Amino acid sequence: MIEFQHVYKFLGKKQVLQDVNLTVPDGSVFGLIGENGAGKSTLLRLLSGIYQCDGGKVLLDGERIYDNRSCKQQILFISDDPFQFFHSTLADMKRFYQDWYDIDEALYYRYLKLFQLDEHEPLTNFSKGMKRQAFILLGLAAAPRYLLLDEAFDGLDPIMRRHFKQIIADQIADKKMSVIISSHDLKELQDFCDSFAMLENGTIQTSGLMNEALSDIHHIQMAFLTEVNPEWFQELDIITMQINSRVVKLYVKGDEARIRTYLESLKPLVLELLPVQLEEMFIQEVIHNKEAVHHEL
Amino acid sequence: MSYEIAYCKWIWRHNKRLFFTYLLTAVTLLLLPQLLFPYQSNRNSFPPLYWSCMAMLLINMALAMLMPLYQFRYLMNKRSVDLFYPLPIKKTRLFGLNYAFGAACICIPNVLFLFSFLWTSEINAYIPTYLVLTAMFALMSLMLYATITFFVMKCNSFLDACFAAVAVVLVQLLLVTSCMALLNNVIREISRSGGNINEFFQTGYLGFSPIMIGFEWLSDLPEAATDYMQNGGNILALWLKEADFNSFQPIVYLFVTVGFSIAACRAYGKRKGEDSEQKTTSKLVYPMFSSLITCSLLLYDSLSASFFWFAAVLFFVMNSLAERKLTIRPKMLGFLFYGGMLFLVSNLMIETNGFGRIREFYEPEDIQSVLVEFHFYEDRENDFDASYETSYLLMDEYQEDQKLIEQVTALHRQATKETENGEINYMNGTVMVNYVLKNGRNAYRYFSISEREEATVARLKQYLKQQKYSQGEIIIDESYGEDE
Numbered sequence: 001m002i003e004f005q006h007v008y009k010f011l012g013k014k015q016v017l018q019d020v021n022l023t024v025p026d027g028s029v030f031g032l033i034g035e036n037g038a039g040k041s042t043l044l045r046l047l048s049g050i051y052q053c054d055g056g057k058v059l060l061d062g063e064r065i066y067d068n069r070s071c072k073q074q075i076l077f078i079s080d081d082p083f084q085f086f087h088s089t090l091a092d093m094k095r096f097y098q099d100w101y102d103i104d105e106a107l108y109y110r111y112l113k114l115f116q117l118d119e120h121e122p123l124t125n126f127s128k129g130m131k132r133q134a135f136i137l138l139g140l141a142a143a144p145r146y147l148l149l150d151e152a153f154d155g156l157d158p159i160m161r162r163h164f165k166q167i168i169a170d171q172i173a174d175k176k177m178s179v180i181i182s183s184h185d186l187k188e189l190q191d192f193c194d195s196f197a198m199l200e201n202g203t204i205q206t207s208g209l210m211n212e213a214l215s216d217i218h219h220i221q222m223a224f225l226t227e228v229n230p231e232w233f234q235e236l237d238i239i240t241m242q243i244n245s246r247v248v249k250l251y252v253k254g255d256e257a258r259i260r261t262y263l264e265s266l267k268p269l270v271l272e273l274l275p276v277q278l279e280e281m282f283i284q285e286v287i288h289n290k291e292a293v294h295h296e297l
Numbered sequence: 298m299s300y301e302i303a304y305c306k307w308i309w310r311h312n313k314r315l316f317f318t319y320l321l322t323a324v325t326l327l328l329l330p331q332l333l334f335p336y337q338s339n340r341n342s343f344p345p346l347y348w349s350c351m352a353m354l355l356i357n358m359a360l361a362m363l364m365p366l367y368q369f370r371y372l373m374n375k376r377s378v379d380l381f382y383p384l385p386i387k388k389t390r391l392f393g394l395n396y397a398f399g400a401a402c403i404c405i406p407n408v409l410f411l412f413s414f415l416w417t418s419e420i421n422a423y424i425p426t427y428l429v430l431t432a433m434f435a436l437m438s439l440m441l442y443a444t445i446t447f448f449v450m451k452c453n454s455f456l457d458a459c460f461a462a463v464a465v466v467l468v469q470l471l472l473v474t475s476c477m478a479l480l481n482n483v484i485r486e487i488s489r490s491g492g493n494i495n496e497f498f499q500t501g502y503l504g505f506s507p508i509m510i511g512f513e514w515l516s517d518l519p520e521a522a523t524d525y526m527q528n529g530g531n532i533l534a535l536w537l538k539e540a541d542f543n544s545f546q547p548i549v550y551l552f553v554t555v556g557f558s559i560a561a562c563r564a565y566g567k568r569k570g571e572d573s574e575q576k577t578t579s580k581l582v583y584p585m586f587s588s589l590i591t592c593s594l595l596l597y598d599s600l601s602a603s604f605f606w607f608a609a610v611l612f613f614v615m616n617s618l619a620e621r622k623l624t625i626r627p628k629m630l631g632f633l634f635y636g637g638m639l640f641l642v643s644n645l646m647i648e649t650n651g652f653g654r655i656r657e658f659y660e661p662e663d664i665q666s667v668l669v670e671f672h673f674y675e676d677r678e679n680d681f682d683a684s685y686e687t688s689y690l691l692m693d694e695y696q697e698d699q700k701l702i703e704q705v706t707a708l709h710r711q712a713t714k715e716t717e718n719g720e721i722n723y724m725n726g727t728v729m730v731n732y733v734l735k736n737g738r739n740a741y742r743y744f745s746i747s748e749r750e751e752a753t754v755a756r757l758k759q760y761l762k763q764q765k766y767s768q769g770e771i772i773i774d775e776s777y778g779e780d781e
């Protein structure tokens with residue numbers, strides 16, 4: 001199990017991570033979501049031992065990861081723009097990774113066929129998507145205990161994304177691999193991740209199991225006979241509220257039954273509870289936090 | 298350990314083509330001089346393998362500069378750091394393996410050079426000398442390699458690393474050259490009738506630059522070889538004496554090599570993953586090197602305005618390179634102001650006669666022996682065209698005759714004083730004196746004599762005629778304007 005305990009990280013003078021506490025369960029797909037510059041890649045680099053935290057601990061099974069050979073052996077990091085040696089081919093890169101990780105040759109060739117890549121073609125001749133596929137292929141064939149993918153879906157076409165999700169699901173089932181993915185493509189993450197963490201300005205805003213988090217947020221649309229008064233909703237844990245005369249749109253956190261009972265007591269003409277998407281949740285959280293900062297200022 | 302072996306295997310696999318190319322180049326460069334300048338027994342001036350030795354020194358030094366850049370270039374790129382840092386190997390071992398590969402590449406040409414002895418049968422007598430030279434060159438290259446590696450570890454971009462590598466070598470050469478130039482200027486100013494650095498200062502400042510020491514050692518080899526050809530003996534012993542080889546030197550080099558290697562390893566360990574592609578902020582790179590290079594240039598000729606401007610412009614260029622933009626800060630101007638004050642050092646040295654070390658004259662009691670050569674220009678019937686030069690080669694070896702020493706030093710003082718006062722109207726001749734001092738050093742003086750010294754010269758001539766060691770008068774050239 002991976003744990004972040006009160007982790008702080010500065011890049012230069014800028015604080016990138018601030019008191020991050022996080023637990024990544026084994027055998028799951030963990031999604032890291034957040035705005036640009038929220039600290040997702042930094043978190044992955046801390047996890048892979050590239051960066052050392054300035055405060056707190058990053059642990060794997062209770063051991064610090066940084067410069068720890070046995071921990072790093074279990075982690076493979078594929079960055080958003082992976083490095084390849086001068087004029088190297090996929091076969092060359094495979095040979096390089098083979099020295100460090102136990103690459104399953106059969107799996108490698110199976111995926112090579114699936115992704116339709118030429119292993120003897122220099123990687124510089126590959127398109128961005130093909131290069132991405134090539135490195136994901138290597139990561140999957142290496143089957144480490146933790147596979148870290150930065151901006152995993154970047155450059156992949158929908159068919160490849162589907163293949164990729166299927167392969168990861170198989171790997172988790174077969175080899176008990178855990179995958180930690182950072183991505184902006186929240187639609188892809190929603191039906192793929194078991195748990196997630198939402199980062200904002202270097203802190204964890206929300207984390208937990210994907211289903212629980214999504215069922216805890218509700219998108220509500222209501223219409224009233226009279227003009228809507230914002231004070232009516234003070235009892236609720238509102239993320240965002242949009243009032244348009246007699247119509248109100250709400251994003252509310254909390255137990256669905258309790259919220260419904262309360263809202264029905266306001267005697268609305270229309271009351272609708274709509275399912276929330278991860279992308280919506282992310283946007284509403286970001287808007288909510290930015291408004292809170294505005295109010296504080 | 299398997300990961301270390303895996304990494305070694307990878308280094309080998311990744312670099313083997315380049316390595317073989319390098320090996321071929323090194324072999325060609327080492328053997329080519331031997332093929333172009335084959336050994337000849339009557340050739341006294343250049344001993345066998347001299348040019349190969351020169352090539353080896355250059356290869357060693359070039360590699361010492363290039364290998365740290367090549368082996369640690371991955372640290373200067375964010376993407377390659379993302380690939381190498383997560384590998385399951387300790388950072389210090391990753392450093393160690395890369396460092397060892399670089400060191401091996403430096404040592405291989407030296408081993409090749411040793412093997413090249415085998416097919417040159419004529420050089421048997423030279424083998425111990427070349428063994429010492431090869432070992433010393435390898436050690437000096439490793440010292441330079443360790444030093445540059447340490448500074449490369451302090452850099453965050455490849456351009457900065459290149460600057461550091463060049464600066465390490467440049468600073469060494471500049472410091473030595475500038476020290477020599479400063480001391481020469483001071484000596485010239487104080488001792489108008491001659492004198493050189495070795496007379497007053499030990500050549501310890503050469504120690505700043507292994508490259509210069511290497512060339513110095515090589516330049517001493519032909520002289521030792523000539524001595525060996527003429528008098529026989531042990532060529533190694535002759536060379537060691539000629540090169541003023543100090544057995545303490547290898548220990549110092551070894552100490553510096555180990556010290557910088559450890560420092561480089563620690564600097565690597567402290568390097569952060571996020572450092573790559575950032576501005577290099579270590580005070581040991583741009584601030585130190587730009588200051589040292591500027592100071593060296595100012596030392597070279599601190600009284601020349603053009604040199605000051607050149608040094609100032611170079612200083613700003615180096616600082617702009619560090620910032621990647623043209624920057625002028627009050628701190629920089631302050632540095633240049635104080636740097637410009639270095640001319641005070643020259644003046645101070647001149648005023649204090651090199652802090653009391655530089656002497657124009659030596660007292661007779663300081664002198665062990667003397668060798669004098671007179672050249673007189675004698676006028677025939679007051680006609681310059683008909684004048685001729687007479688040389689008195691009075692002695693062919695150093696004399697310890699106390700009276701001679703006294704008369705020569707008196708003449709030296711008198712003639713130099715007149716030259717300083719501008720009292721010479723007509724030059725009668727020149728005198729070259731070699732003094733061997735009781736402290737073991739040598740001094741060389743060259744001065745002109747005029748008719749004012751006639752009485753002193755006459756006394757000296759009179760005295761010399763009575764001495765056994767006197768060789769008499771030799772007319773070197775009697776044909777100024779006359780065909781005999």
